[in-house]
Amino acid sequence: MGGLDRTRFVGDCEHLEQLMRAGRIDQVGPGSVRLIQRAADPLESTQAHLYLLTGLFYDRLPLDQFTLAANRAHQALQRNPVPTFLAEFHAISSCVTALNGEVASAVEHIVHGVRAAEAETMPSVSTALAWADLGYAASIIGLVDKAAEFNHRSREEGARWGFGMVGTVPRLMAALVYDHRGDTPACIRELESLCALARSRTGDLFANLYYADRLCLAYAAVRLAALGGDPGIDAHHFWPAGPHRPHVADFELLFLACSAVAEGKGAEAITLLDAMMHAGPGNPVETLRLRSLALSSLGDHAAALAVEREAWRLAADMTRQCQNIVVQGVAANLDRAEMAEALAGYANAALTDPLTGLPNRRHLEERLAEMTTQCGNAVIGVLDLDRFKDINTVHGHLVGDQVLMRVAAALTTCFGPQDFLARYGGDEFVAILPTTSIDAAYGLGDRILATLRDVNWSDIAPGSQVGVSIGWAEFDGRCATTVLGAADKAMYRAKSSAGRN
Structure with missing residues (x-):
């Protein structure tokens, strides 16, 4: 640039x-x-x-x-x-x-x-x-x-x-979040700051305001008034003339509901909130908060408290999700640390899959060649994701890549330090289990299926569940590539059965 x-x-x-x-x-x-x-x-x-x-x-x-x-x-x-x-x-x-x-x-x-x-x-x-x-x-x-x-x-x-x-949008959203969490004094301070900004916007400064800034400053004024404060400006002067797009039309209902609450017209505010088609700025929590204020103005404190509790529940759910992300982040860091240790021998980038960090097909072929010459005992497994094409179709390839990365991290936790796991291509993985019996491999397969079932996929691919079909074959000194082919056939048999292992 x-x-x-x-x-x-x-x-x-x-x-x-x-x-x-x-x-x-x-x-x-x-x-x-x-x-x-x-x-x-x-x-x-x-x-x-x-x-x-x-x-x-x-x-x-x-x-x-x-x-x-x-x-x-x-x-x-x-x-x-x-x-x-x-x-x-x-x-x-x-x-x-x-x-x-x-x-x-x-x-x-x-x-x-x-x-x-x-x-x-x-x-x-x-x-x-x-x-x-x-x-x-x-x-x-x-x-x-x-x-x-x-x-x-x-x-x-x-x-x-x-x-x-001007940055009014995140500032208004922050003020609403404070109120939704019960910190109304902090909300009022932020709203008063926005109203002071609005009072300073005269002449050319007012003319150059973004449409979104005018919406937010107007809403900050009526929201402050609904909480009993004095905005010191005419909010309707800032509110742009219509007609408005759908998202602004809904916002306007909240604006009018706030005005009604500030003017002591609680019943009118509830009627406006009932007309809401979509969530307002703060999602449904803001709509519930305004309904609570309107009910309080009508003297129906029991109903106001019930609505307020629902608003708190929704606000707390957002906090809970953020807390879960922190926990998942710590777990992901541990997974990455374990994976980094497991992949210490794969430093050569030419042998590593850039998306998942696992050994790639070339590295797998080298390992299979070594097995053929060394004549050791092992079990080879082929793992193929189920319904992965549907995820790419519905959610796009960006989400598909995220799914593959998460699958790789989950699979890594199932294998031991002596095991070898590679991305063979697309949504297919190959595992080599040295000194492992075929019965033990089937047991491992069950753990893999359970691990993927327990993964929460809704945050990256809502409505999708990622599964895997697994085929195993014993290596007893034959050509390792031939055994890989046998495992591949076993995988397709598993895919057509209910067990998928």
């Missing part, structure tokens, strides 16, 4: 950004598609892919449509791996997965996005936007400290290029 004007977005993507600024989301998607088709500059085309993803996200299209566009964007990024663009890709993907309840996947995208943004040696105005969107993604899943950190990075980067990043 060194030859480009780093104060602008690439080529006609500047126009797409202006559409975003004005809130004309319905034009971003079609404009992105046209730009992808005609752009001669590969960087311009790649950034247009990212704007297309943003438009799809805001339009709340089905996940499968987003996944298809994300796969195409990823292909463009493989051809043009600009760190800033990679950071933006992961920020958008994190937002989508978070709002679909896939917290672990959302966190993973944030980590990848931060690494990409920090690796950018030629930062630009697009880098500031990537940091802002990473902040938004972090705020969705309640990582308010990280959201504040990324928001600060966004403002710093934007200031370098004369691009004023």
Whole structure:
């Protein structure tokens, strides 16, 4: 990006950004598609892919449509791996997965996005936007400290290029998270800070506000009023005129419900909340919180408490998922440490599968040749994943790669230090068990099946269950390749049976 004007977005993507600024989301998607088709500059085309993803996200299209566009964007990024663009890709993907309840996947995208943004040696105005969107993604899943950190990075980067990043979205989301967790004083402080920012936005500063910033400042004002505070601004002055896209129309119902609560019109607020078609900013927790405030204003404190408890339960569930991710992260670190020790003899990259870190087919063939000459006893196993093609079809190859990596890590925990496990190709693995009987191999196969059944696949491939079919054959001094073929045939017999081992 060194030859480009780093104060602008690439080529006609500047126009797409202006559409975003004005809130004309319905034009971003079609404009992105046209730009992808005609752009001669590969960087311009790649950034247009990212704007297309943003438009799809805001339009709340089905996940499968987003996944298809994300796969195409990823292909463009493989051809043009600009760190800033990679950071933006992961920020958008994190937002989508978070709002679909896939917290672990959302966190993973944030980590990848931060690494990409920090690796950018030629930062630009697009880098500031990537940091802002990473902040938004972090705020969705309640990582308010990280959201504040990324928001600060966004403002710093934007200031370098004369691009004023206000960062109201993650700040508003953080305020709501505080309230959802029971820390209403912290929520009020953040809302008051946003209202002070709104009061400072007059003249050109108001005219240059992003559409999303106007929405958030307006909502911060009515939300503060609903909690009994004085925003000191006319929230309706900041709220953009309609008609609005679906996600903003739902947000507007929350805005009006807050206004009604602040004005003591609890029944009207409940009617508006009943009209909600989608979750608001904070997902269903915010809708429940407003319903509780409305019921309290009507004097129905028992009902308000019941709704509040449901809101707390949902907010706690997000925290629980984040805690599970920490535990899984520690376990993954241990798995990686054990795998690194097991793979210490595979230092030569030519003998290692780059995706899973296991020995590759070439390494396996060398080991089979050694077995034939050494004439030792062993059992050879062929492991083939079940329904893996369906995962690639439904969720895309990016998810398929994540599944393969997780399978490899899980399989490694089942084998001993003397065993040899290789990725043979695609979704097929081969194991060599020295000094092991065929009966012991079948017992190991049962443990492998149980291990994969216990893996939580929903965070990376919702609705999918990964299984494996295993075939075993004894090596007793014959040609090892022949024994491998026998194990392969046994695997296909297992695949057609219920046991799959």
